[in-house]
Amino acid sequence: MDKSYARKRFSQNFLNDQNILNKISNVVDLSNKNILEIGPGKGSLTKHLLAKAKQVIAFEIDHNLFEYLKSEFTNSNFNLINKDFLKEDLSAYRDFYIISNIPYHISTEIVFKIFENYQNFPEVVLLVQKEFGKRLCAKVSTKDYSKLAPSTSLFYEATYCFDVDAKSFWPQPKVTSCVVHLKRKDKKYDVDYQDFLNFIKTSFSMRRKTFWNNIKQIYHFDFNYFQLICNEMEINKNIRPENLSLDQLLVFYKKLKNKSINN
Structure with missing residues (x-):
């Protein structure tokens, strides 16, 4: 695949900083874990996940990248799906850990899809735009507090892990990114x-x-x-x-x- 390949309509910015990739794959102990990845792109993070996890299931909506990844990864513990994560029934993915560099333009839709299926996902590690990550982790009465913070708190304890500079990607985004870690709460609320x-x-x-x-x-x-x-x-x-x-x-x-x- 052409190294310059990146489709703007899918918000594709490929992470290629090995130090950051290592840090993301070490946020959670992945040994013997089932991993779900959303938008694996060219597979730089996928490679790290496959080296540690029991299995990796990845959703890639871009057909060209799907074909590329299918030829690049022949691992027996890798299952690649050419579907839109937002439209998929996630009921079968029980006890999966989500580790992903998600498309920034649909970050809100993705996290609410995760929240709606929170019982399946004990922990979630997301690489997102910094402003979005701050809103996920925001405290009440701060400028970053919006619908995202209480919605997240209903299901998960959110931790802001570290910043990721634009230079870690190709093509370089015009924003700083960050990694956030969501750990499912034991507490249950008596509500629909x-x-x-x-x-x-x-x-x-x-x-x-x-x-x-x-x-x-x-x-x-x-x-x-x-x-x-x-x-x-x-x-x-x-x-x-x-x-x-x-x-x-x-x-x-x-x-x-x-x-x-x-x-």
Whole structure:
């Protein structure tokens, strides 16, 4: 394959820094693990994963790269799939560890797909754009806190591992990257996870608006009940979503859900 091959529509920036590749493959102990890789590209990370893991299953949407990888890797513990990860049924991939340099333009869609199947993935290591990684790991009431942080916290403990310079890629992206590690929580929440995820997304749907102005579109009763909840929680009724922790969002969700069911 031509070394210059990279398709912009698939957000392809190939990692070729051996030091960074080593660091990524050492974030989690891969021995005897099943690994799922999203968008292996030219296989630089795949090579490191295959050397350590029990098996690697990789999704590659680009047919040309799929054919290239098929000819490059004949390992018996490698299974290459020419499908779109976002459209795949992931129920069969139980107890898989996700290790990937994911396409930056669909990072949000990919992490929410992982969240929706969190029971299958004990740990996740992602190479992402730095700003995105900071949002995954952000603390409440900081500038990086958005729907991503509480959504991540519902399922995983997020750790910001290290930065990755643009010079580590070809072609070089115009942004700094980073590696984040997600470790699945033992704690279980007594909620419908998908419904609560939708509630979080709605809560942050318009960042400049207050929490109430975002959620009133799904809860059709007057402001007085919302204000009553705020008083009970000693929270300002004009609070913005970026100032609400996961636990506070859970309290609002349960109380508002219960009220809407009983109305």
